[in-house]
Amino acid sequence: MVRLDGVGLRYNNGPLVLEDVNFALAPGAFRWLLGPSGAGKTSLLRLLTLSVRPSTGRLCLLGVPIEQASRRDLPPLRRQIGMVFQDFRLLPHLSAFDNVALPLRLAGRPEGQLRVDVGEMLRWVGLMRRADARPAELSGGEQQRVAIARAVIGRPALLLADEPTGNLDDAQAIRLMQLLAELNRLGTTVVVATHNESLVARHPGRALRLNEGRLTEENSAAASLSIAGVQRSDQTA
Amino acid sequence: MASLRPRGSDDLGLRRALSDRLLPLLVAAMVFLAALAAAGAIAAAGLAAHWRGGAAAVLTIQVPQPQGRADAVAAVLAHMPGLTTRRLDAAELAELLRPWLGPDAAKLSLNLPAVFEVRADPAAAPPAQLLDAALQRAAPGTLVERNGAWFARLVALAGSLQACAALAVLLVACVGAAVVAVAARAGLAARRDSIEIVHGLGATHGMIASRFAGRVTLLALAGGLLGVAVAVPVLLGLASLMAPFQPQGLAVSQPDSPTALFKALPPMLWALLPALPAGAALIGWITTQITVRTWLARLP
Numbered sequence: 036m037v038r039l040d041g042v043g044l045r046y047n048n049g050p051l052v053l054e055d056v057n058f059a060l061a062p063g064a065f066r067w068l069l070g071p072s073g074a075g076k077t078s079l080l081r082l083l084t085l086s087v088r089p090s091t092g093r094l095c096l097l098g099v100p101i102e103q104a105s106r107r108d109l110p111p112l113r114r115q116i117g118m119v120f121q122d123f124r125l126l127p128h129l130s131a132f133d134n135v136a137l138p139l140r141l142a143g144r145p146e147g148q149l150r151v152d153v154g155e156m157l158r159w160v161g162l163m164r165r166a167d168a169r170p171a172e173l174s175g176g177e178q179q180r181v182a183i184a185r186a187v188i189g190r191p192a193l194l195l196a197d198e199p200t201g202n203l204d205d206a207q208a209i210r211l212m213q214l215l216a217e218l219n220r221l222g223t224t225v226v227v228a229t230h231n232e233s234l235v236a237r238h239p240g241r242a243l244r245l246n247e248g249r250l251t252e253e254n255s256a257a258a259s260l261s262i263a264g265v266q267r268s269d270q271t272a
Numbered sequence: 273m274a275s276l277r278p279r280g281s282d283d284l285g286l287r288r289a290l291s292d293r294l295l296p297l298l299v300a301a302m303v304f305l306a307a308l309a310a311a312g313a314i315a316a317a318g319l320a321a322h323w324r325g326g327a328a329a330v331l332t333i334q335v336p337q338p339q340g341r342a343d344a345v346a347a348v349l350a351h352m353p354g355l356t357t358r359r360l361d362a363a364e365l366a367e368l369l370r371p372w373l374g375p376d377a378a379k380l381s382l383n384l385p386a387v388f389e390v391r392a393d394p395a396a397a398p399p400a401q402l403l404d405a406a407l408q409r410a411a412p413g414t415l416v417e418r419n420g421a422w423f424a425r426l427v428a429l430a431g432s433l434q435a436c437a438a439l440a441v442l443l444v445a446c447v448g449a450a451v452v453a454v455a456a457r458a459g460l461a462a463r464r465d466s467i468e469i470v471h472g473l474g475a476t477h478g479m480i481a482s483r484f485a486g487r488v489t490l491l492a493l494a495g496g497l498l499g500v501a502v503a504v505p506v507l508l509g510l511a512s513l514m515a516p517f518q519p520q521g522l523a524v525s526q527p528d529s530p531t532a533l534f535k536a537l538p539p540m541l542w543a544l545l546p547a548l549p550a551g552a553a554l555i556g557w558i559t560t561q562i563t564v565r566t567w568l569a570r571l572p
Contacts, residue, residue, distance in 0.1 A: 085472075113471075114474035124465075126285075128283075128466070137283075
């Protein structure tokens with residue numbers, strides 16, 4: 036699913052922000068991505084969303100060696116990756132409905148079919164009545180829920196989330212973790228970046244810890260993602 | 273094929289990023305200039321054709337000491353195929369000499385040559401050497417002036433005018449492409465975040481470039497139609513002014529009926545005018561595709 040061998044990343048000619056990163060994730064794995072601000076979590080997520088290519092080392096994503104992939108190979112890969120951004124990254128000109136529908140339209144899903152799926156997803160995140168609202172008309176929490184719905188509607192093979200609970204209240208955070216656990220149980224590989232240690236403590240699982248661009252992998256007390264009755268044994272890569 | 277949104281919708285917010293005001297007006301100005309330049313090229317082509325087929329085919333034949341000899345020359349010319357001959361009368365000769373001899377040239381008792389104006393059909397007329405030999409046999413010392421040399425200069429001038437007009441059209445097309453490229457880059461800058469988002473979600477470069485190109489093509493087409501709409505009355509006005517000087521070019525004066533109005537411009541120009549907005553739209557599409565794809569190439 037995901038394999039990094041000696042991966043390093045630098046922007047332009049700057050210093051390495053990631054150095055000699057090695058890990059592998061099997062299909063259906065769950066990992067917390069931990070570390071202080073500036074440790075390189077966002078850069079690692081950018082690598083995994085194919086927003087940047089590694090400066091050194093080898094990255095294999097969804098079975099495709101990225102250093103050998105042509106530009107044309109990348110869009111289909113990106114459509115299999117869901118990403119929840121810290122700053123939501125919604126299209127300001129589109130309604131909540133159209134933002135959520137975007138991945139399905141990119142995948143060529145017919146309009147008649149996607150309406151049902153998008154409506155169901157908006158209902159699940161509690162925004163059915165706000166379907167026509169644009170991001171500027173939504174609160175921060177509502178925007179985050181739209182971003183989450185957009186990330187998961189295409190049933191991605193790999194789901195990445197950068198501080199996904201940052202703008203959610205406790206109840207919404209619990210619902211989000213339930214959704215992530217459910218997707219993980221169905222086989223989606225999930226990586227959640229956070230520096231909210233209490234969230235990790237409530238939902239123990241295996242973790243990747245970054246510090247100054249270097250990675251260590253560690254096991255929490257219970258090597259499984261356990262959330263409100265949804266439990267999945269983690270598969271090690 | 274997959275798209276970002278249903279047909280007709282504005283997924284990247286391009287209706288605001290690519291304004292429907294400035295770009296169509298600039299394209300309209302370019303198309304207006306292109307229409308004028310094209311009309312100039314067609315008019316120059318008409319002039320050249322007129323000169324080639326008309327004045328260039330005229331010969332002037334002078335017969336010194338014409339008593340008895342002029343009739344022999346007239347007889348030779350009458351039997352040559354492809355020649356239309358007219359002998360200038362005394363009044364016409366006096367008019368020709370007036371700049372040098374004054375108004376009383378006829379009273380000077382000069383032994384003036386007989387002058388024939390001969391119009392030759394290039395397809396049927398005899399070769400120059402044959403005509404010269406026949407004239408010398410009939411009346412030795414007869415002079416034949418061929419106007420081809422200086423008409424060739426006029427034809428070259430007309431050709432140069434055509435080339436200049438074509439160059440002007442080319443320059444206008446290049447400036448139009450530059451204007452479109454600048455507008456597309458401004459649109460890219462305004463929608464950079466949105467583009468990066470849809471790119472990250474898996475949009476191909478072709479999808480994004482098509483959205484931009486579709487919008488720019490529409491604006492360029494609208495501008496092109498506006499430019500032609502402004503150019504047509506101007507060209508009709510110019511045609512009516514030029515009509516007395518150019519019998520076969522921009523033809524008729526006083527376009528007082530719809531048919532006459534239609535015939536006031538050459539058919540080739542009528543055929544070309546609708547092609548200008550289409551050309552503007554095509555330039556817009558190609559330029560935008562290149563500009564957007566070049567910009568997208570910096571993304572991974």
